[in-house]
Structures are given as structure tokens and as C-alpha cells.
Amino acid sequence: AQSVTQLDSQVPVFEEAPVELRCNYSSSVSVYLFWYVQYPNQGLQLLLKYLSGSTLVESINGFEAEFNKSQTSFHLRKPSVHISDTAEYFCAVRKSNTGNQFYFGTGTSLTVIP
Amino acid sequence: SQTIHQWPATLVQPVGSPLSLECTVEGTSNPNLYWYRQAAGRGLQLLFYSVGIGQISSEVPQNLSASRPQDRQFILSSKKLLLSDSGFYLCAWSSYGLEAFFGQGTRLTVV
Numbered sequence: 001a002q003s004v005t006q007l008d009s010q011v012p013v014f015e016e017a018p019v020e021l022r023c024n025y026s027s028s029v030s031v032y033l034f035w036y037v038q039y040p041n042q043g044l045q046l047l048l049k050y051l052s053g054s055t056l057v058e059s060i061n062g063f064e065a066e067f068n069k070s071q072t073s074f075h076l077r078k079p080s081v082h083i084s085d086t087a088e089y090f091c092a093v094r095k096s097n098t099g100n101q102f103y104f105g106t107g108t109s110l111t112v113i114p
Numbered sequence: 115s116q117t118i119h120q121w122p123a124t125l126v127q128p129v130g131s132p133l134s135l136e137c138t139v140e141g142t143s144n145p146n147l148y149w150y151r152q153a154a155g156r157g158l159q160l161l162f163y164s165v166g167i168g169q170i171s172s173e174v175p176q177n178l179s180a181s182r183p184q185d186r187q188f189i190l191s192s193k194k195l196l197l198s199d200s201g202f203y204l205c206a207w208s209s210y211g212l213e214a215f216f217g218q219g220t221r222l223t224v225v
Contacts, residue, residue: 034213043216100146102214106157
């Protein structure tokens with residue numbers, strides 16, 4: 001079975017500071033990995049994804065995540081955060097062979113402080 | 115392009131009343147469809163998923179049921195709501211091998 005662990009439930013960070021949101025997963029098979037962002041009272045929006053190839057993936061708004069197979073991690077990073085990055089962030093996994101289900105972590109609430 | 119519609123956006127229902135939330139997808143065929151619940155301060159709990167018409171898989175036993183009467187329509191129902199059914203319900207779709215796309219959610223408050 002798959003499980004996803006987001007180690008930090010809340011992360012406060014000052015504006016323009018770097019941030020890392022941690023995600024670890026457990027799976028006996030290869031997986032696809034995703035980060036989603038959720039703004040208040042809205043659905044989830046895909047931030048970035050790892051399917052195959054380069055282990056470092058980037059989003060259009062400056063976030064990046066690196067797939068580390070040996071550590072079964074997919075941490076999300078941004079070198080300089082903005083106020084508008086304040087949101088809930090979810091890590092998710094899906095089995096890459098026959099998987100239909102997505103398994104989500106419990107989320108990390110990122111608060112950017114002016 | 116593909117779009118997903120979920121309604122209503124908010125709903126306040128008394129305990130013991132029935133529930134019907136609807137989700138439809140446009141611009142794709144034979145999608146995988148999902149219902150998630152997000153309780154306050156918690157992550158997303160997968161309730162149901164469907165890989166085709168009439169095919170429903172339930173992740174957890176509960177007071178809810180799901181149906182897929184058409185290829186791109188997914189309905190979440192309950193015969194009698196409980197207080198514990200309150201939460202934020204999200205519908206999503208995906209095609210094999212790709213990411214999930216979410217609706218805007220329904221905020222259900224059972225009073």
C-alpha cells in the first residue's frame with residue numbers, strides 16, 4: 001500500500017526567505033509524484049509533477065521539487081517566497097503501473113509573513 | 115480543453131436529510147473519477163473512485179454512496195446525513211498515467 005507523509009503541518013516563513021516543504025512516501029512499486037496547492041475554499045491545483053526522466057522538476061512560479069528514490073522523498077522548495085504563496089500544499093503519489101488511486105498527504109500550511 | 119464542474123458550492127443540510135452532490139467532466143472520455151473529503155485541518159480522504167460507468171470502488175465504509183450513471187457524471191449521495199459528514203467534498207478526474215484535476219469543491223455543513 002502507498003502512504004504519504006508530510007512532516008510539517010504548518011510552516012511560517014518570512015517574505016523573500018527560502019522554504020522547503022517535506023514529503024516522504026512509501027511504496028513497493030514505482031510511483032508518480034505530485035505537488036498540489038490549495039487556496040482557501042477552492043479545489044486543488046497541480047503545482048508540479050514527476051513522472052519520469054529528470055529528477056528535478058520545476059513549476060512556472062518558481063517552485064521546484066526533487067525526486068530522491070533512495071530516500072523516497074519529493075521535497076518542495078522555493079528560494080524566495082512571496083505573500084501570494086500562502087496556501088495549503090499537498091503531496092500525492094500514484095502507482096505508475098496500474099494505479100488508479102491518488103494518495104495524498106495531510107497537507108502543509110505555508111504562511112508567508114510580510 | 116477539459117473542464118470539471120461540481121455543484122453546489124455550499125450546502126447546509128439538517129441531520130437525517132438526504133444528500134446529492136453532482137460532478138460532471140467535459141472534454142474527455144472514459145476518465146477515472148474520484149470523490150474526496152477534506153475535513154478541517156486534515157488531508158484528503160479518498161471516498162470513492164470509478165474507472166467506468168457503473169464501476170464504483172469504495173475506499174472506506176461510511177454513510178455515503180457513489181454512482182456513475184454516465185461516462186462523465188459522478189454523484190455522491192447519502193440517504194441520511196450525520197453531523198460527521200460535514201466537510202469539504204472534492205471531485206476529481208484523471209486519465210491513466212496523468213495527474214488528477216479537481217473541481218472547486220462543495221462545502222457541506224450538517225446542522
